Amino acid sequence: MLNKQPYKGTRDFFPHDKRILDYIFERMRCTAESFGYESYDGPLLEDIELYKAKSGEELINEQIYDFTDRGERHVAIRPEMTPTLARMVAQIHREYSKPLRWYSIPNLMRYEKPQKGRVREHWQFNCDIFGAPGRMGEVEILDIAISLLKSFGANSSQFEVLINDRQVIDVLFTKILKLNSEESTKMIKLIDRSKKLTPELLEKQIAEFLKENKSVTIFYDYLKLQNFEELFTFLDNHGHIEAVLNLKSIMTPLQALGLIEFIKFDPTIARGLDYYTGIVFEIFDKNPENRRAICGGGAYADLLKIFDEPSLPGVGLGLGDVTLLDFLKTHKLLPEKITQPHNDIQLCTDQADSINTLLSISDKLRKSGLKVIVSLDVVKFNKVFKDSEKNGADFVGLIGENEKNNCTIQIKEMKNRIQKEFKLNDINDLIIAIKKKSL
Amino acid sequence: MLNKQPYKGTRDFFPHDKRILDYIFERMRCTAESFGYESYDGPLLEDIELYKAKSGEELINEQIYDFTDRGERHVAIRPEMTPTLARMVAQIHREYSKPLRWYSIPNLMRYEKPQKGRVREHWQFNCDIFGAPGRMGEVEILDIAISLLKSFGANSSQFEVLINDRQVIDVLFTKILKLNSEESTKMIKLIDRSKKLTPELLEKQIAEFLKENKSVTIFYDYLKLQNFEELFTFLDNHGHIEAVLNLKSIMTPLQALGLIEFIKFDPTIARGLDYYTGIVFEIFDKNPENRRAICGGGAYADLLKIFDEPSLPGVGLGLGDVTLLDFLKTHKLLPEKITQPHNDIQLCTDQADSINTLLSISDKLRKSGLKVIVSLDVVKFNKVFKDSEKNGADFVGLIGENEKNNCTIQIKEMKNRIQKEFKLNDINDLIIAIKKKSL
Numbered sequence: 055m056l057n058k059q060p061y062k063g064t065r066d067f068f069p070h071d072k073r074i075l076d077y078i079f080e081r082m083r084c085t086a087e088s089f090g091y092e093s094y095d096g097p098l099l100e101d102i103e104l105y106k107a108k109s110g111e112e113l114i115n116e117q118i119y120d121f122t123d124r125g126e127r128h129v130a131i132r133p134e135m136t137p138t139l140a141r142m143v144a145q146i147h148r149e150y151s152k153p154l155r156w157y158s159i160p161n162l163m164r165y166e167k168p169q170k171g172r173v174r175e176h177w178q179f180n181c182d183i184f185g186a187p188g189r190m191g192e193v194e195i196l197d198i199a200i201s202l203l204k205s206f207g208a209n210s211s212q213f214e215v216l217i218n219d220r221q222v223i224d225v226l227f228t229k230i231l232k233l234n235s236e237e238s239t240k241m242i243k244l245i246d247r248s249k250k251l252t253p254e255l256l257e258k259q260i261a262e263f264l265k266e267n268k269s270v271t272i273f274y275d276y277l278k279l280q281n282f283e284e285l286f287t288f289l290d291n292h293g294h295i296e297a298v299l300n301l302k303s304i305m306t307p308l309q310a311l312g313l314i315e316f317i318k319f320d321p322t323i324a325r326g327l328d329y330y331t332g333i334v335f336e337i338f339d340k341n342p343e344n345r346r347a348i349c350g351g352g353a354y355a356d357l358l359k360i361f362d363e364p365s366l367p368g369v370g371l372g373l374g375d376v377t378l379l380d381f382l383k384t385h386k387l388l389p390e391k392i393t394q395p396h397n398d399i400q401l402c403t404d405q406a407d408s409i410n411t412l413l414s415i416s417d418k419l420r421k422s423g424l425k426v427i428v429s430l431d432v433v434k435f436n437k438v439f440k441d442s443e444k445n446g447a448d449f450v451g452l453i454g455e456n457e458k459n460n461c462t463i464q465i466k467e468m469k470n471r472i473q474k475e476f477k478l479n480d481i482n483d484l485i486i487a488i489k490k491k492s493l
Numbered sequence: 494m495l496n497k498q499p500y501k502g503t504r505d506f507f508p509h510d511k512r513i514l515d516y517i518f519e520r521m522r523c524t525a526e527s528f529g530y531e532s533y534d535g536p537l538l539e540d541i542e543l544y545k546a547k548s549g550e551e552l553i554n555e556q557i558y559d560f561t562d563r564g565e566r567h568v569a570i571r572p573e574m575t576p577t578l579a580r581m582v583a584q585i586h587r588e589y590s591k592p593l594r595w596y597s598i599p600n601l602m603r604y605e606k607p608q609k610g611r612v613r614e615h616w617q618f619n620c621d622i623f624g625a626p627g628r629m630g631e632v633e634i635l636d637i638a639i640s641l642l643k644s645f646g647a648n649s650s651q652f653e654v655l656i657n658d659r660q661v662i663d664v665l666f667t668k669i670l671k672l673n674s675e676e677s678t679k680m681i682k683l684i685d686r687s688k689k690l691t692p693e694l695l696e697k698q699i700a701e702f703l704k705e706n707k708s709v710t711i712f713y714d715y716l717k718l719q720n721f722e723e724l725f726t727f728l729d730n731h732g733h734i735e736a737v738l739n740l741k742s743i744m745t746p747l748q749a750l751g752l753i754e755f756i757k758f759d760p761t762i763a764r765g766l767d768y769y770t771g772i773v774f775e776i777f778d779k780n781p782e783n784r785r786a787i788c789g790g791g792a793y794a795d796l797l798k799i800f801d802e803p804s805l806p807g808v809g810l811g812l813g814d815v816t817l818l819d820f821l822k823t824h825k826l827l828p829e830k831i832t833q834p835h836n837d838i839q840l841c842t843d844q845a846d847s848i849n850t851l852l853s854i855s856d857k858l859r860k861s862g863l864k865v866i867v868s869l870d871v872v873k874f875n876k877v878f879k880d881s882e883k884n885g886a887d888f889v890g891l892i893g894e895n896e897k898n899n900c901t902i903q904i905k906e907m908k909n910r911i912q913k914e915f916k917l918n919d920i921n922d923l924i925i926a927i928k929k930k931s932l
Contacts, residue, residue, distance in 0.1 A: 055801045056546055058584045061568060064536030066581050069595065072532045088859040090836050090866035090884060093511045097503030098537070098570070098600060098614050099558075107495055119538075121560035124604050129500060131537070131570070142505050145497045151880060153869065156508065161537060161600075165563050175537050190869035193852070201859070310849035311856050362494045397529050410749035413632070417750050420527040420640070427529035430592065430629035441590060445529060 063166060063174030070393055075177070077392045078206075078378060079159055082179040085202040086157035089194065091181055094156045096138035099129045107360045108137040110326055117164040131163045135180045136329070136357070136370060143184060143368075144361035152185030152366075171346055171377050182370035189300055191369035192333045192353055193307040199337060199349050199371050200316050206387045213348065213381070216320035217301070217335045220352070222285070223324055225297040226276055231269050245324045248277060282319045300333055331355040333369075344384040349373040395446040398488050399465075402429040402438050403453040411453060415463065415481065422485045442468060449488055467493050502605060502613030509832050514616070516831045517645075517817060518598055521618040524641040525596035528633065530620055533595045535577035538568045546799045547576040549765055556603040570602045574619045575768070575796070575809060582623060582807075583800035591624030591805075610785055610816050621809035628739055630808035631772045631792055632746040638776060638788050638810050639755050645826045652787065652820070655759035656740070656774045659791070661724070662763055664736040665715055670708050684763045687716060721758045739772055770794040772808075783823040788812035834885040837927050838904075841868040841877050842892040850892060854902065854920065861924045881907060888927055906932050 060066045067075055083093070102120050105113065113133055120130040132138060135158055143154065158180045166172045181198050183191040196215060203213055223245065227238040244259055251259070264270045272292070279285050282305075286298050301319070308314050325334040332353030339348060351371030358366050382388050399419065401412045409430065416426045427445050429438070435452060442450045452464045457475070465484065466473045474493040476484040487493050499505045506514055522532070541559050544552065552572055559569040571577060574597055582593065597619045605611045620637050622630040635654060642652055662684065666677040683698055690698070703709045711731075718724050721744075725737050740758070747753050764773040771792030778787060790810030797805050821827050838858065840851045848869065855865045866884055868877070874891060881889045891903045896914070904923065905912045913932040915923045926932050 056542055056580070056799050057540060058580055058800055060536045060580075061538045061540060062564070062566070064538065066536070066577075066584070067534040068581065068585060069531035069533055072534055075534070076532060088862075088864050090834075090839075090864060092508035092834055093515060094508055095506040095511055095514070097499045097505070098602060099500045099503065101496060101500060103495055116563075119560075119562065121558075123558065124555075125501070127501070138505075141495070141497055141499075142507065145505070146507060151883060155866075163537060187870035190848075194867070194869065197852075197856075307849055307852055310852045312853075360495050361497055395529075395531055400529075409629075410746050413636075413746055413749045414751075417636075423527075425527050425529060427594075428633075430633065431626035444590060 061174075063168040063172075065173060065175070069395065073393055073395075074379070074388060075375060077388075078375060078382075079177070081205050082157075082159055082202060082373075085198060085205055086179075086181055088201075089155065089181075089198055091155040091157040091183075091198075094139075094142065094158050095160065096132070096135070096142060096158075098131060098161075099123075100132055100138060100141070102128045102130045104137045104141060105130055105133065108140065108329055108357075109134065113164070117166065119163050119165060132160065133162055133164045134372070135160050135162065135178060136182075136372075139180065139182055139370075140357040141361065143366070144358045144363045147184065147358070147363070147366055153191065154184040155182075156184075157181045171380055173376055177375040179373040179375075180370065182368055184366050184368040186367070186369065189303045189333065189353075190307065191367070192300075193304050193311070195351055195369045195371050196304070196308065196317070196335065197311055197313065199335075199351065199373065200313055202373070203337070203348070203381075206382055208381070208385060208387055210315045212340055212385050213316070213337055214318050214340055215316045215335050215337050216318055216323050217333065218320060218323040219297070219300050219333050220324070220330050221300060221332060222289070222297050225289070225294045226273075229294055230272060230292045231264065233263065237263050242324045243326065245277075245322055246326050248322050276321050279319065279321045285319055285321070304333065325350060325352055329354045329357055332367075337373075339381045339384060341384050344380055346377055346380070348377045348381050395444075396425070397427050397445050397447045398424040399449040399451055400427040400429065400438070400442040400445055400447040401451040401453075401463075402433045402435070403458075404432050404435060405453060405455060405458050406432050408453045408458050411458075411478070412451075415451070415478065418481050419485060419488070422489075424485070424488055439466075439468070448491055449493075451484075465493060500613075502607040502611075504612060504614070508834065512831055512834075513818070513827060514814060516827075517814060517821070518616070520644050521596075521598055521641060521812075524637060524644055525618075525620055527640075528594065528620075528637055530594040530596040530622075530637075533578075533581065533597050534599065535571075535574070535581060535597075537570060537600075538562075539571055539577060539580070541567045541569045543576045543580060544569055544572065547579065547768060547796075548573065552603070556605065558602050558604060571599065572601055572603045573811070574599050574601065574617060575621075575811075578619065578621055578809075579796040580800065582805070583797045583802045586623065586797070586802070586805055592630065593623040594621075595623075596620045610819055612815055616814040618812040618814075619809065621807055623805050623807040625806070625808065628742045628772065628792075629746065630806070631739075632743050632750070634790055634808045634810050635743070635747065635756075635774065636750055636752065638774075638790065638812065639752055641812070642776070642787070642820075645821055647820070647824060647826055649754045651779055651824050652755070652776055653757050653779055654755045654774050654776050655757055655762045656772065657759060657762040658736070658739050658772050659763070659769050660739060660771060661728070661736050664728070664733045665712075668733055669711060669731045670703065672702065676702050681763045682765065684716075684761055685765050687761050716760050718758065718760045724758050724760070743772065764789060764791055768793045768796055771806075776812075778820045778823060780823050783819055785816055785819070787816045787820050834883075835864070836866050836884050836886045837863040838888040838890055839866040839868065839877070839881040839884055839886040840890040840892075840902075841872045841874070842897075843871050843874055844892060844894060844897050845871050847892045847897050850897075850917070851890075854890070854917065857920050858924060858927070861928075863924070863927055878905075878907070887930055888932075890923075904932060 118130050163175050227233045330352040334352030336347040337349040353369045355367050416428045419426045450466045461478045462475050557569050602614050666672045769791040773791030775786040776788040792808045794806050855867045858865045889905045900917045901914050
């Protein structure tokens with residue numbers, strides 16, 4: 055016998071769950087479009103080389119779904135959207151006026167060990183801006199991320215945006231600690247994991263890369279930095295105040311947008327080995343029970359380089375449906391009614407020869423934009439209302455023997471059980487009543 | 494250097510193309526929901542066994558994208574949605590009241606030889622009804638398919654619904670021609686391909702299965718049937734008038750819905766080796782230049798059997814985005830404006846210190862639901878309008894030196910270049926003007 059359960063780590067979306075997903079997709083679309091971002095999409099499969107060139111090692115070695123197709127092409131199911139985006143932008147960026155503002159909500163697959171907040175197939179909201187002046191792209195992407203969460207009713211007591219700058223990290227490692235590029239790369243990985251390590255393990259791993267006591271002290275000083283002021287003082291003390299310019303330049307615009315309350319400097323945000331080159335951020339749930347990143351993003355300068363195209367600076371964000379849903383559930387931000395179906399009217403009859411009349415009415419109602427369920431078999435009127443309630447119908451239309459003979463229909467308003475008879479030869483009155491949701 | 498082109502047979506959807514796709518998705522959703530259908534979705538990957546149990550041989554042997562995952566599971570990218578749907582319905586059908594009305598618009602992959610109307614990744618609108626009485630599910634699914642095409646403005650001079658009944662085919666082969674079940678299966682395949690074969694090849698293939706001259710004559714008589722009346726006479730002449738009951742019973746309801754003009758009997762519609770057991774149909778473009786099936790579907794009785802569940806009759810349709818788009822383009826049914834972006838207002842300044850003011854205004858306008866593009870750098874006012882036109886902005890807001898000093902903003906209506914000054918401390922007047930699209 056075949057298994058009824060979905061493939062490990064993936065989800066079946068029954069209507070109840072799909073309505074929730076559609077609700078969050080709709081908020082993503084509205085938010086992106088309110089900033090003038092245009093929707094794009096790309097293929098489910100890409101040449102594996104694209105990911106080898108752009109994605110981190112862990113992803114390629116452990117997480118990607120790759121295989122050889124019937125034509126001997128080595129392909130992969132997209133584990134992230136940015137490489138596809140880069141490929142597409144590389145095709146057309148010369149003809150488009152800048153900045154280019156694009157968004158997408160693709161389904162992505164990674165071979166993860168399924169656990170809370172981690173599945174193998176998820177949807178990810180991606181917003182990217184290319185060719186924005188100065189650090190204004192960073193400001194706009196942060197604005198979009200925060201506006202999306204605010205559109206669900208979330209506030210600064212529930213989430214925070216932890217921010218850092220890869221250029222600060224770069225100055226710390228190459229200029230202040232004088233590491234070479236290989237050591238520096240490994241240290242970025244270490245920063246990324248530092249919060250998850252025990253103090254002993256962290257100490258041990260630091261000792262591998264930093265031989266001098268002085269360097270270790272500086273690195274611990276860095277990890278202890280709590281806010282922008284402390285970072286600025288730290289860099290100033292080490293003679294590299296120029297490294298704060300990026301972070302400083304986004305403060306005034308974020309102030310103008312009323313977003314400063316959400317923003318916090320965090321020395322451990324580094325976004326791994328990804329393509330980021332500038333400001334990077336992760337949005338965290340502030341609830342200690344659900345302490346995880348809901349959204350991540352940052353600035354990248356050289357995404358088109360692998361296509362031999364001139365560099366075009368970009369800033370992007372990625373936000374997955376699973377962690378977002380966990381966040382919304384944790385803070386009770388999902389309205390009850392979105393999980394229920396809604397229809398305008400359900401049409402029923404207890405007369406076998408009136409079903410075709412119902413069909414004809416349903417066609418007229420639908421043409422005026424209404425959502426209409428027809429009971430396709432004769433019904434017992436006393437059983438109709440439970441069914442209509444389940445279908446979320448605002449009204450029920452009934453044709454009994456009298457109505458059949460008089461060419462009329464009884465309409466009942468579900469919320470108050472008020473009832474009114476309408477003539478079938480003038481359906482417009484009925485349409486108006488349904489649309490204003492009152493008989 | 495990496496290839497900028499998408500994987501063979503797949504498509505990049507740049508904003509211009511994505512807007513067209515979103516437009517047809519929106520029409521699919523609206524149509525399904527106007528019939529009370531609820532949205533569902535399932536995983537991108539399924540156990541290969543699911544398709545082996547339900548899909549045709551050609552699909553498994555030549556078209557499916559299958560591979561072994563890192564945990565040694567043999568999986569496939571979904572080539573169609575019905576097996577997933579069956580798996581999901583098998584899980585929950587006992588708890589749901591009938592009929593169950595579901596729709597989905599998944600992306601699907603098949604290893605096809607790319608050509609006009611055929612790609613490797615496409616989106617398919619799926620609508621299914623389970624547990625409808627009599628043949629009313631068939632009527633409703635046909636109604637949905639036709640309503641969708643009509644919602645694009647298509648009419649009966651542009652498309653037709655070719656219809657047949659697997660039970661008629663069954664009676665023809667097993668009762669009238671007295672073939673065994675293996676021969677019968679092969680003949681269904683032959684029927685399916687009959688229009689594509691030359692008369693000589695058809696004759697040759699028929700001769701393989703039908704040994705007696707009398708049988709050959711009967712089969713040719715069948716293939717020549719032009720309409721329901723001729724079919725009814727044919728069956729009556731062969732003593733099997735009972736086989737017309739299904740087709741007869743959908744005529745009156747289709748009449749009530751005004752759909753008869755779209756419906757035509759076609760003896761060659763059989764829907765291959767699929768899971769169909771009753772009425773089957775394909776919708777064809779009537780334009781001889783684009784003579785292909787836009788949509789196919791039919792009734793199936795035993796979809797849950799492979800899960801050891803009691804049978805639950807269903808009717809479904811599948812309609813792909815590629816053939817639909819070809820149809821809409823052939824008949825010029827895509828409105829020009831859907832390919833253009835639309836925004837409510839674009840905000841600009843030529844004063845560097847006013848960009849933050851623009852950000853603050855943009856936030857207020859977006860909170861009231863408007864689509865706002867901010868020019869993130871100072872602009873030359875004489876160059877703004879070309880850009881705003883490209884962005885499809887209804888209005889342009891400008892802060893020059895005077896406006897900066899007076900705390901105001903000049904608003905220009907793009908379509909007539911009427912201009913009006915608004916105070917920044919009372920942004921509501923501006924919001925009202927933009928919403929009613931007139932200064």
